[in-house]
Amino acid sequence: xxSAIRTDASPRPKARAARLFVEELVRQGVTxxxxxxxxxxLPLYDALYDTPEIAHLLMRHEQCGAHAAEGYARxxxxxxxxxxxxxPGATNLITGLADAMMDSTPVVALTAQVPTHLIGRDGFQEAxxxxxxxxxxxxxxxxxxPDDLVPNVREAFRxxxxxxxxxxxxxxxxxxxxxxxETPDEPxxxxxxxxxxxxxxxxxxxxxxxxxxxxILYVGGGVISSGASEELRKLAxxxxxxVTTTLMGKGAYPESDPQSLGMLGMHGTAYxxxxxxxxxxxxxxxxxxDDRVTLKLATWAPHARVVHIDVDExxxxxxxxxxYPLAGDARTVLHQLMPLVGAPDTTAWWARIEELRAKYxxxxxxxxxxxxxxxxxxxxxxxxRDRRPIVTTxxxxxxMWAAQYWKCDEPRTFITSGGLGTxxxxxxxxLGAQCGMPxxxxxxxxxxxSFQQTMQALVTAVEARLPIKVILLNNANLGMxxxxxxxxxxxxxxxxxxxxxxxxxxxxxxxxxxFTVRRPEExxxxxxxxxxxxxxxxxxNVHCDGAxxxxxxxxxxxxxxxxxxxxxxxxxxxxxxx
Amino acid sequence: xKRTIVAHVQNVxxxxxxxxxxxxxxxxxxxxxxxxxxxxxxxxxxxVARASADAAGLVVxxxxxxxxxxxxxxAAHDPSHENVARLRPAG
Numbered sequence: 001x002x003s004a005i006r007t008d009a010s011p012r013p014k015a016r017a018a019r020l021f022v023e024e025l026v027r028q029g030v031t032x033x034x035x036x037x038x039x040x041x042l043p044l045y046d047a048l049y050d051t052p053e054i055a056h057l058l059m060r061h062e063q064c065g066a067h068a069a070e071g072y073a074r075x076x077x078x079x080x081x082x083x084x085x086x087x088p089g090a091t092n093l094i095t096g097l098a099d100a101m102m103d104s105t106p107v108v109a110l111t112a113q114v115p116t117h118l119i120g121r122d123g124f125q126e127a128x129x130x131x132x133x134x135x136x137x138x139x140x141x142x143x144x145x146p147d148d149l150v151p152n153v154r155e156a157f158r159x160x161x162x163x164x165x166x167x168x169x170x171x172x173x174x175x176x177x178x179x180x181x182e183t184p185d186e187p188x189x190x191x192x193x194x195x196x197x198x199x200x201x202x203x204x205x206x207x208x209x210x211x212x213x214x215x216i217l218y219v220g221g222g223v224i225s226s227g228a229s230e231e232l233r234k235l236a237x238x239x240x241x242x243v244t245t246t247l248m249g250k251g252a253y254p255e256s257d258p259q260s261l262g263m264l265g266m267h268g269t270a271y272x273x274x275x276x277x278x279x280x281x282x283x284x285x286x287x288x289x290d291d292r293v294t295l296k297l298a299t300w301a302p303h304a305r306v307v308h309i310d311v312d313e314x315x316x317x318x319x320x321x322x323x324y325p326l327a328g329d330a331r332t333v334l335h336q337l338m339p340l341v342g343a344p345d346t347t348a349w350w351a352r353i354e355e356l357r358a359k360y361x362x363x364x365x366x367x368x369x370x371x372x373x374x375x376x377x378x379x380x381x382x383x384x385r386d387r388r389p390i391v392t393t394x395x396x397x398x399x400m401w402a403a404q405y406w407k408c409d410e411p412r413t414f415i416t417s418g419g420l421g422t423x424x425x426x427x428x429x430x431l432g433a434q435c436g437m438p439x440x441x442x443x444x445x446x447x448x449x450s451f452q453q454t455m456q457a458l459v460t461a462v463e464a465r466l467p468i469k470v471i472l473l474n475n476a477n478l479g480m481x482x483x484x485x486x487x488x489x490x491x492x493x494x495x496x497x498x499x500x501x502x503x504x505x506x507x508x509x510x511x512x513x514x515f516t517v518r519r520p521e522e523x524x525x526x527x528x529x530x531x532x533x534x535x536x537x538x539x540x541n542v543h544c545d546g547a548x549x550x551x552x553x554x555x556x557x558x559x560x561x562x563x564x565x566x567x568x569x570x571x572x573x574x575x576x577x578x
Numbered sequence: 579x580k581r582t583i584v585a586h587v588q589n590v591x592x593x594x595x596x597x598x599x600x601x602x603x604x605x606x607x608x609x610x611x612x613x614x615x616x617x618x619x620x621x622x623x624x625x626v627a628r629a630s631a632d633a634a635g636l637v638v639x640x641x642x643x644x645x646x647x648x649x650x651x652x653a654a655h656d657p658s659h660e661n662v663a664r665l666r667p668a669g
Contacts, residue, residue: 131595134592134599159645314643
């Protein structure tokens with residue numbers, strides 16, 4: 001590595017570009033790369049051979065690499081790095097990049113490209129990755145000159161975390177990696193300034209909050225990205241405002257706190273949704289008023305004015321008009337707001353909220369024979385909550401039940417695919433999270449459908465001896481699709497029943513510990529055994545009720561009156577087990 | 579109605595596709611597109627497209643997010659922009 005900022009104009013010593021590139025990754029603090037090699041990437045891999053500072057995890061599909069990088073980033077707050085070779089290797093990253101784009105996750109994707117003389121000539125394993133990934137990255141680069149290599153990658157790491165985080169991609173022709181280039185200067189310290197809100201806008205918003213009668217905080221992933229949980233807690237406590245979080249915002253505010261209303265939206269708590277509906281002021285922080293929250297914008301929260309805090313100016317007013325737009329970093333803006341906000345009188349509002357909470361409890365009926373997925377999730381939560389686990393989920397019913405029943409008290413402990421809804425996300429994301437947080441218990445709650453999209457990531461977890469726990473809620477169905485077919489397509493079930501393999505056998509064949517349970521009373525013992533496995537992954541195949549549906553459910557594009565607050569079977573007045 | 583959006587961009591390969599990509603994603607038909615660059619470095623891109631005020635506003639804000647875009651704004655519509663179109667997308 002070069003050692004000092006050079007002030008003279010003498011030529012700097014030269015070295016292999018791939019070597020300097022990898023040294024720059026070390027300088028950027030990269031500890032893990034989730035990748036898959038191939039012809040064009042070989043010079044990079046050759047340089048990694050001599051780089052003990054970086055562990056390379058050999059993924060069995062590049063999509064797994066991208067999701068693992070997301071898991072690493074979401075658990076640590078630092079950019080996750082994935083690496084692929086040219087052509088199909090690089091195109092396989094696209095789903096993960098799109099996922100990271102939707103969920104504002106800082107991922108640095110590095111792809112090797114065919115040598116420059118073959119670009120645009122349909123060379124073997126050539127794909128226009130720069131063009132293909134433009135819509136799914138915050139920014140991307142095709143390195144145009146070997147001397148741009150290090151500056152481009154520095155810029156990539158800066159852009160990934162600046163402002164609203166997101167994925168970036170650097171595409172590097174193979175011949176550039178093999179070139180001899182001048183050793184780069186030491187990087188200048190990036191001047192990072194969090195964006196502040198304007199004083200007059202702040203005063204107006206603070207006044208609106210102070211005078212509100214039925215205010216509610218609606219908070220999302222932006223609070224977690226910005227590290228604003230403490231500022232959020234202070235504001236919520238000072239003004240005694242109830243807090244509801246989006247799926248991405250889980251953990252931004254402690255869900256065991258009485259002021260938490262849990263998640264809102266399509267499968268959120270009915271009391272959070274009704275509270276939003278009746279509120280007179282919504283304070284949206286790091287959220288985008290997306291359709292899984294608002295369902296039908298025209299009738300959503302009709303009595304409320306809106307304070308909208310977001311670092312991305314393009315989000316403000318995109319879906320719902322903001323009466324008090326506050327463009328800026330969530331943490332900074334909440335900090336600015338604090339001294340200006342008085343305590344509104346929310347006594348009557350809290351009485352109403354407690355009424356709603358009592359009227360619409362979140363509950364299920366666990367019987368003696370068949371395991372309900374909600375029970376499986378809540379049992380594990382109860383057994384492990386003292387260990388402050390990090391949970392990743394996949395996508396579908398199990399994800400929504402996890403969002404409902406897995407109570408999160410701290411940020412960066414609930415990692416899920418929110419915006420894109422990517423099946424296959426959860427297992428590789430758990431792998432990445434465990435790499436980033438080696439001392440934490442990492443649990444992947446998965447479904448049988450989604451597990452089969454990326455289950456080969458389990459092999460990598462075995463190889464790297466990562467003690468992740470995979471809880472497979474196996475209802476032999478693509479459950480959420482089945483639920484829609486049942487409720488909205490006249491029970492015409494097609495292509496949703498799964499003739500599954502024996503997942504415990506598969507996991508064992510991959511080298512993981514595996515346990516199977518079929519009855520409620522077997523759950524705790526199986527969880528106990530899986531939690532005791534320390535030298536590699538463990539999977540618990542939980543056979544669940546395939547007919548159970550996820551409620552509350554607020555159907556897409558409909559007004560709140562259409563929300564089904566709980567399982568219609570409970571209308572008989574019988575007691576739920578919870 | 580017709581709207582004119584002006585973006586001050588860096589003239590690097592791919593910047594046109596980025597900007598056009600936004601119009602494509604929003605389904606806004608581009609009627610003319612004028613790229614004014616004297617080589618690498620700062621350049622000015624003028625796009626005339628049919629869009630509602632809402633859509634144009636969102637496109638402008640989303641344009642500003644691009645690393646290669648220094649600034650973007652909606653300009654008062656000037657019919658002469660339509661006569662200087664040097665680059666017309668097909669279809």
